[in-house]
Amino acid sequence: MKRVRTILxxxxxxxxxxxxxxxxxxxxxxxxxxxxxxxxxxxxxxLLADSLLQSNPDNSLxxxxxxxxxxxxxxxxxxxxxxxxxxxxxxxxxxxxNPGDVIVSNLGQSTQYNISxxxxxxxxxxxxxxxxxxxxxxxxxxxxxxxxxxxTLNSVPFSVTVTIPARVGNNPGVVNIxxxxxxxxxxxxxxxxxxxxxxxxxxxxxxxxxxPDTVRVFSTDTISISNAFxxxxxxxxxxYFGQGTYNSSDTSSFGMFNHIVGGTLKLDSAxxxxxxxxxxxxxxxxxxxxxxxxxxxxxxxxxxxHPVIGSPVNITRAFDNNxxxxxxxxxxxxxxxxxxxKQLLENLPDKIGYSVDADINPLGNVSGGNDFIYYGSGxxxxxxxxxxxxxxxxxxxxxxxxxxxxxxxxxxxxxxxLSLFADNGFPFEASIQLYILNGNNAIVDSLMPVINTIDExxxxxxxxxxxxxxxxxxxxLSADKMSTLxxxxxxxxxxxxxxxxxxxxxxxxxxxxxxxxLVGDIEYHVAPH
Amino acid sequence: MKQLLFSTSSFLKSAPCLAAFFFFISAARTQTSDxxxxxxxxxxxxxxxxxxxxxxxxxxxxxxxxxxVNSDAITTEFFNTxxxxxxxxxxxxxxxxxxxxxxxxxxxxxxxxxxxxxxxxSLFHKSNLSMNIALKDRFHYDAGFSRDFFNVVMYGNKMYxxxxxxxxxxxxxxxxxxQVKVGLEWEGDTAHGSYGLSASFLKGEKNVMVDAGRAGLxxxxxxxxxxxxxxxxxxxxxxxxxxxxxxxxxxxxxxFYYEMPYLTWYNxxxxxxxxxxxxxxxxxxxxxxxxxxxxxHYDGVQINNILDLQNNALPQNNPDSLVxxxxxxxxxxxTTVLPAVFTVAATTYYGKRxxxxxxxxxxxxxxxxxxxxxxxxxxxxxxFSATVTAxxxxxxxxxxxxxxxxxxxxxxxxxxxxxxxxGYLLPQKCSAQGVTLSLSKRF
Numbered sequence: 001m002k003r004v005r006t007i008l009x010x011x012x013x014x015x016x017x018x019x020x021x022x023x024x025x026x027x028x029x030x031x032x033x034x035x036x037x038x039x040x041x042x043x044x045x046x047l048l049a050d051s052l053l054q055s056n057p058d059n060s061l062x063x064x065x066x067x068x069x070x071x072x073x074x075x076x077x078x079x080x081x082x083x084x085x086x087x088x089x090x091x092x093x094x095x096x097x098n099p100g101d102v103i104v105s106n107l108g109q110s111t112q113y114n115i116s117x118x119x120x121x122x123x124x125x126x127x128x129x130x131x132x133x134x135x136x137x138x139x140x141x142x143x144x145x146x147x148x149x150x151x152t153l154n155s156v157p158f159s160v161t162v163t164i165p166a167r168v169g170n171n172p173g174v175v176n177i178x179x180x181x182x183x184x185x186x187x188x189x190x191x192x193x194x195x196x197x198x199x200x201x202x203x204x205x206x207x208x209x210x211x212p213d214t215v216r217v218f219s220t221d222t223i224s225i226s227n228a229f230x231x232x233x234x235x236x237x238x239x240y241f242g243q244g245t246y247n248s249s250d251t252s253s254f255g256m257f258n259h260i261v262g263g264t265l266k267l268d269s270a271x272x273x274x275x276x277x278x279x280x281x282x283x284x285x286x287x288x289x290x291x292x293x294x295x296x297x298x299x300x301x302x303x304x305x306h307p308v309i310g311s312p313v314n315i316t317r318a319f320d321n322n323x324x325x326x327x328x329x330x331x332x333x334x335x336x337x338x339x340x341x342k343q344l345l346e347n348l349p350d351k352i353g354y355s356v357d358a359d360i361n362p363l364g365n366v367s368g369g370n371d372f373i374y375y376g377s378g379x380x381x382x383x384x385x386x387x388x389x390x391x392x393x394x395x396x397x398x399x400x401x402x403x404x405x406x407x408x409x410x411x412x413x414x415x416x417x418l419s420l421f422a423d424n425g426f427p428f429e430a431s432i433q434l435y436i437l438n439g440n441n442a443i444v445d446s447l448m449p450v451i452n453t454i455d456e457x458x459x460x461x462x463x464x465x466x467x468x469x470x471x472x473x474x475x476x477l478s479a480d481k482m483s484t485l486x487x488x489x490x491x492x493x494x495x496x497x498x499x500x501x502x503x504x505x506x507x508x509x510x511x512x513x514x515x516x517x518l519v520g521d522i523e524y525h526v527a528p529h
Numbered sequence: 530m531k532q533l534l535f536s537t538s539s540f541l542k543s544a545p546c547l548a549a550f551f552f553f554i555s556a557a558r559t560q561t562s563d564x565x566x567x568x569x570x571x572x573x574x575x576x577x578x579x580x581x582x583x584x585x586x587x588x589x590x591x592x593x594x595x596x597x598v599n600s601d602a603i604t605t606e607f608f609n610t611x612x613x614x615x616x617x618x619x620x621x622x623x624x625x626x627x628x629x630x631x632x633x634x635x636x637x638x639x640x641x642x643x644x645x646x647x648x649x650x651s652l653f654h655k656s657n658l659s660m661n662i663a664l665k666d667r668f669h670y671d672a673g674f675s676r677d678f679f680n681v682v683m684y685g686n687k688m689y690x691x692x693x694x695x696x697x698x699x700x701x702x703x704x705x706x707x708q709v710k711v712g713l714e715w716e717g718d719t720a721h722g723s724y725g726l727s728a729s730f731l732k733g734e735k736n737v738m739v740d741a742g743r744a745g746l747x748x749x750x751x752x753x754x755x756x757x758x759x760x761x762x763x764x765x766x767x768x769x770x771x772x773x774x775x776x777x778x779x780x781x782x783x784x785f786y787y788e789m790p791y792l793t794w795y796n797x798x799x800x801x802x803x804x805x806x807x808x809x810x811x812x813x814x815x816x817x818x819x820x821x822x823x824x825x826h827y828d829g830v831q832i833n834n835i836l837d838l839q840n841n842a843l844p845q846n847n848p849d850s851l852v853x854x855x856x857x858x859x860x861x862x863x864t865t866v867l868p869a870v871f872t873v874a875a876t877t878y879y880g881k882r883x884x885x886x887x888x889x890x891x892x893x894x895x896x897x898x899x900x901x902x903x904x905x906x907x908x909x910x911x912x913f914s915a916t917v918t919a920x921x922x923x924x925x926x927x928x929x930x931x932x933x934x935x936x937x938x939x940x941x942x943x944x945x946x947x948x949x950x951x952g953y954l955l956p957q958k959c960s961a962q963g964v965t966l967s968l969s970k971r972f
Contacts, residue, residue, distance in 0.1 A: 028614075028617065029618075033685045033686060035752060036753050519751065524685065
């Protein structure tokens with residue numbers, strides 16, 4: 001009985017303990033927070049991507065933009081195809097060779113490659129390799145040395161030595177090897193130094209010095225070498241690149257207005273320097289047949305009207321001073337007075353269409369086989385644009401997509417209202433809408449209310465902002481909207497800009513800015529971790 | 530408040546602590562909480578009934594633990610939700626809010642341990658001398674906070690738009706240490722009082738101390754700016770060494786009491802004066818301190834380039850001007866004075882079956898008000914007694930409770946009490962809870 005009571009007492013104590021051991025969770029509650037979240041001062045440089053702004057003496061801004069739309073580069077001019085050459089060497093028959101005896105010595109082989117109409121005499125290899133398969137029908141292991149005497153790295157010729165297994169029955173001993181040629185200088189003039197595109201190789205073979213016994217070589221025994229030069233890209237090439245005409249008609253992307261999807265933009269002026277740059281050691285004659293501004297969204301195209309269109313331009317070869325290349329340049333200025341370049345830009349192109357003919361060595365081999373090209377150089381046509389930010393816009397729509405991710409642990413806002421305070425110091429008003437995109441980039445909801453316009457700054461008679469103007473935009477965030485935000489990861493921002501006094505032009509100065517502040521009036525779920 | 534509640538709950542959620550906490554009881558003679566009347570009551574139970582002291586020599590071994598939390602604002606319901614987890618609804622918060630004053634307090638203790646009291650026939654040639662020894666794990670916490678502090682933490686700052694929330698006069702003290710105590714008691718008679726003295730070595734485990742004398746949080750009317758005017762000192766022990774084995778400081782404390790019998794009308798009585806936990810802990814050189822006396826202005830996280838918003842580049846946990854400005858921090862040793870307890874109590878016996886104890890207790894340096902209590906005991910049988918209690922003050926307001934003692938065969942005694950039954954019965958209105966459980970055996 002005593003024992004039972006004692007057990008009961010301890011059972012009582014244990015039950016009390018047990019009743020207190022619960023699966024404890026963290027407390028949670030909701031609070032109403034009113035607090036600033038983000039702030040930012042944005043000047044025009046923050047609003048444009050892929051751009052470089054340049055300040056003028058009067059503090060106005062000019063947009064500087066470079067677009068390269070055409071290029072004739074090394075891979076077009078000097079394209080070395082992958083080439084495989086198989087050589088079979090018949091050995092002297094019925095001879096006995098002791099271990100270490102030379103079977104063949106310096107057996108040379110010249111191969112001239114066909115590289116279109118290009119006649120290369122020298123090349124430095126940037127990348128690529130020689131891949132070999134060596135077969136031996138000798139009845140003993142042999143040691144084979146394969147050399148490319150015309151390929152040197154730091155004045156040392158290319159040479160590899162491999163041991164080939166003995167034949168087994170009628171099956172030859174086979175070795176497959178690959179060696180990189182990066183950095184090798186190659187003299188492609190052949191053994192007599194009077195040729196081109198020629199690679200000279202040599203091979204020596206001897207019986208393995210560790211062979212156990214004499215080996216007899218029969219007249220039917222052969223050693224064959226199949227070598228392939230694969231993926232050869234020159235760092236430098238010299239020779240005669242031949243005569244040829246390269247016609248190119250294509251389009252090139254134009255990123256200056258990437259984010260603009262609608263509306264009207266009127267520019268006061270635009271200056272574009274159309275440049276042809278030749279950094280290749282060949283003479284060239286370039287003719288721009290057509291240069292077109294293409295707006296894929298509207299389908300509108302505007303072609304450039306200027307005397308340079310359709311007129312051949314001769315441009316001499318670049319100068320090579322021991323590896324330092326001085327390109328030759330040809331440029332022509334396009335502006336409001338001599339072309340319709342302003343209309344080209346006001347078309348808000350996203351592509352530039354072009355048709356260019358480039359004649360190489362139009363006068364033949366006047367360099368005596370000293371045409372040259374370096375990796376990365378070429379014959380290029382580009383546009384250096386300077387567009388003063390003096391413009392008028394009407395419902396000019398800019399868009400961008402922002403990625404975001406709100407981790408589950410941070411999804412603490414139940415609902416509320418965000419207030420966007422904007423002190424706008426720009427002479428244009430901006431209507432903003434934020435769309436939430438799903439995984440298929442389809443709009444599933446919008447964040448901003450109907451009234452979502454940030455007013456322009458206070459502008460004087462000269463269309464200069466004299467004082468920022470404050471606008472407050474309320475962004476209600478319902479629980480459903482917050483859920484949509486949490487469950488998606490992209491926001492599509494669409495902004496429409498209307499300049500003050502359209503169609504009058506306004507200038508953008510470097511001191512203009514818009515100050516944004518986002519204030520949250522939110523119900524926040526506190527869930528300590 | 531949040532930190533206090535977190536720290537409290539983290540202690541209580543510690544499984545080993547919790548298990549031991551309810552399984553063992555601290556030695557009754559060193560009880561230092563609001564409810565430490567256990568001392569004299571259990572003593573008088575023995576005196577009156579004479580059931581547990583059949584011989585002149587004995588050895589009592591006792592294990593057990595106790596905890597209580599009390600507040601003049603935080604309801605039991607609120608505290609339990611916070612401690613056990615779950616959603617704290619606005620209704621629960623509102624019930625606390627109604628109890629808030631300009632200045633509010635919460636505090637409590639949690640102890641567990643083992644003790645022994647040895648009374649030989651003769652000790653140091655004295656027949657009335659006994660010796661006791663105890664080993665205990667102790668945790669004390671208290672905080673003082675303003676009404677605005679509670680509102681901002683639990684409701685948010687929106688209600689203070691265009692005004693300043695006074696978060697100042699906030700104090701927090703979390704203290705955990707282990708105690709080894711050795712003491713002597715002289716048992717008196719009707720002509721001479723009883724008295725006792727003990728000394729303790731303290732192993733300091735953890736301390737967090739915050740004193741924010743000035744803390745004004747100003748929210749602009751439109752929410753675009755927040756200013757914090759803050760003067761605060763915070764100290765805490767080495768955060769890299771935690772747990773019961775952490776030795777972050779050491780100290781000393783002493784307890785003593787004097788108990789004098791008296792006669793009033795035809796009834797016997799005892800007057801008891803007692804001091805517990807008079808001592809200190811010196812924390813080591815790895816202890817951290819933060820001193821702040823500045824005004825902070827926050828108006829949002831600066832985004833320098835709107836393109837930064839792409840690719841998840843939104844700055845996180847970077848509240849701009851709120852961090853690392855005008856804060857002096859470093860490591861240095863410091864000393865914590867223990868919240869010593871002073872008690873004066875008088876017990877009157879009405880025959881052999883009833884006793885009435887009246888007392889006042891005050892705890893120093895702990896946000897605590899004087900605690901007044903009254904306990905009426907009924908010695909029902911030689912093996913069972915029951916006590917009802919009523920008290921006011923301490924960390925809370927009015928509380929009532931009950932105490933039960935059972936004597937089982939084999940000299941095994943079970944003690945169970947809660948002086949905060951009102952908190953359990955009316956959790957939405959009352960603000961305290963606590964339990965003491967002990968098991969002792971006489972050899």
